Amino acid sequence: xxxxxxxxxxxxxxxxxxxxxxxxxxxxxxxxxxxxxxxxxxxxxxxxxxxxxxxxxxxxxxxxxxxxxxxxxxxxxxxxxxxxxxxxxxxxxxxxxxxxxxxxxxxxxxxxxxxxxxxxxxxxxxxxxxxxxxxxxxxxxxxxxxxxxxxxxxxxxxxxxxxxxxxxxxxxxxxxxxxxxxxxxxxxxxxxxxxxxxxxxxxxxxxxxxxxxxxxxxxxxxxxxxxxxxxxxxxxxxxxxxxxxxxxxxxxxxxxxxxxxxxxxxxxxxxxxxxxxxxxxxxxxxxxxx
Ligand code: NAP
Numbered sequence: 702x703x704x705x706x707x708x709x710x711x712x713x714x715x716x717x718x719x720x721x722x723x724x725x726x727x728x729x730x731x732x733x734x735x736x737x738x739x740x741x742x743x744x745x746x747x748x749x750x751x752x753x754x755x756x757x758x759x760x761x762x763x764x765x766x767x768x769x770x771x772x773x774x775x776x777x778x779x780x781x782x783x784x785x786x787x788x789x790x791x792x793x794x795x796x797x798x799x800x801x802x803x804x805x806x807x808x809x810x811x812x813x814x815x816x817x818x819x820x821x822x823x824x825x826x827x828x829x830x831x832x833x834x835x836x837x838x839x840x841x842x843x844x845x846x847x848x849x850x851x852x853x854x855x856x857x858x859x860x861x862x863x864x865x866x867x868x869x870x871x872x873x874x875x876x877x878x879x880x881x882x883x884x885x886x887x888x889x890x891x892x893x894x895x896x897x898x899x900x901x902x903x904x905x906x907x908x909x910x911x912x913x914x915x916x917x918x919x920x921x922x923x924x925x926x927x928x929x930x931x932x933x934x935x936x937x938x939x940x941x942x943x944x945x946x947x948x949x950x951x952x953x954x955x956x957x958x959x960x961x962x963x964x965x966x967x968x969x970x971x972x973x974x975x976x977x978x979x980x981x982x983x984x985x986x987x988x989x990x991x
Contacts, residue, residue, distance in 0.1 A: 702959050705848050705931075705966045711974035714847070715760050718981050722761035725988075733988035734763040735819065735980070736785055736794035740778065740804070741771030744947075745937055746797045753795075756977050762984060765791070775804045779812050786814040793819030793837075793987035795980065798869070816990065819983035822869060831876050837983040842874035844975025845910065845931055849884040854908075854929055854964060857886040862903055864919070864952070865912035866893045870933055874910055899923075917954040921961055929964045933972050 722732050735757055739750045750766055757764035767781065778796075785794045794817055800806055810818075815825040821837040829836035838846075849856055861878050865871035871891060878887040892902055894913075903909055903923040911919050912933035924930060934952025951968030959965050966972055 702962050703852075703964050705852055705964050705971060707844070707848065707966060707972060707974040708970040710848060710851050711844075711978035713851070714978040715756065715981065718985055719760040721985060726761065731790075732761050732763055733792050733984050734765070734790055735984045736765040736767060736788075736791045738767045738769065738778070738781060738785075738794065738796045740769045740773065740797070740800055743799075745935075746799075750797050753977055753980060756981055757984075760981055762981070763790075771801050775808065778804060778809060782809065782812045786812075786817060791817065792991060793817045793984045795820045817987060819980060819987055820869075821873070821983065827868070827873065830873060833880055833882070837986060838877065838979070839869060839873040840979035840983065841870050841912075841933060841972060841976045842877050843979040843982075844972060844977075845874065845933075846877055846884055847979065848931070848966070848972075848975055852964065854884070856884040856908065859887050859907035860905060861887040861889045861908040861910065862892055862906035863889060863910045863912070864892050864899075864903065865914075865933070866891050867912065870912040871910075874912070878908075911952040913952050915952055916950040917952070919953040919958060921954070921957040924958050924961045926961055927963045928961065930958055930962045930966070931972065932966050932968060935968060935973065 726732060737750045737753055739746060754764045754766055785791050796809055810822045813823055815823045818826055819837055821839040826836045830838055856878060863871050863875045875889045875891045878885055879889045892899060900923050904925050906925060906928055908929045910931040914934055914936055916936050930953055932951040932953040935949050937947045938950050940948040949968050955967055
């Protein structure tokens with residue numbers, strides 16, 4: 702079994718981006734600028750946004766974090782998005798999800814100018830991705846494709862089962878893997894909470910990508926010998942032995958599954974850093990497109 706090391710892969714990507722930023726700056730131009738809107742004080746979201754800002758620092762991007770109270774109205778958030786859409790200094794921005802329940806996530810995503818939608822969530826960008834046109838690819842699926850690319854994992858002709866069909870992970874993952882590209886050209890099945898015979902289906906996968914948010918859901922008996930297993934899941938569970946008081950748990954029972962796989966990601970240092978690296982790639986693209 703080989704562990705897919707998202708930490709070192711993302712480090713390589715950041716170094717590549719930092720080189721480009723150095724060139725931009727040496728030409729006397731301003732660096733790319735990413736903004737993030739954070740609504741409320743969910744600990745995990747605060748942590749993700751802080752890490753994204755730190756990544757920006759590392760590669761030489763400018764970054765701005767806009768923190769808004771959980772109680773803000775939907776209109777206040779939409780007004781802030783309109784400001785960022787119009788702000789010439791900002792190349793791209795994200796609205797950290799999930800949002801408080803009184804705010805309609807779809808409305809928010811639709812309000813983002815597709816040219817600045819570096820998360821790749823807007824219908825225009827999802828549509829372009831589906832058609833294979835230039836666009837911002839959804840950060841998490843693109844990060845996983847980058848792992849396949851850099852580890853030279855063959856996807857062509859393989860049966861890939863994507864567990865989970867969310868708009869931000871499962872669905873775009875399935876689209877990217879099924880396209881006529883390299884990596885790509887896989888035969889893809891999307892599974893979800895209504896799928897029957899899930900265990901057998903998962904066992905038929907050469908590549909199993911799990912994004913359901915259910916801790917240690919995938920066990921060894923659901924995995925084919927020699928399969929590639931990608932664990933997207935990240936759920937915070939209380940753990941008094943940790944200084945932070947919690948630990949992240951993935952959707953895959955790593956200890957039982959690892960010995961059956963050819964490649965596997967771990968909940969930390971796996972998909973998460975690759976997602977953040979994709980966001981940087983999209984921000985650089987947004988800067989270059991302007
Ligand atoms: P989501 O929007 O809640 O979607 C979950 C999907 O899993 C749904 O399609 C759901 O099916 C399916 N599902 C739930 N229970 C299932 C079951 N028992 N069997 C089969 N399918 C089941 O979640 P998400 O936003 O895609 O995120 C999934 C996980 O990935 C979460 O833990 C999240 O924190 C993590 N995540 C990590 C990163 C990263 O960078 N590492 C990025 C994004 C998300 P239905 O559609 O039928 O309800």
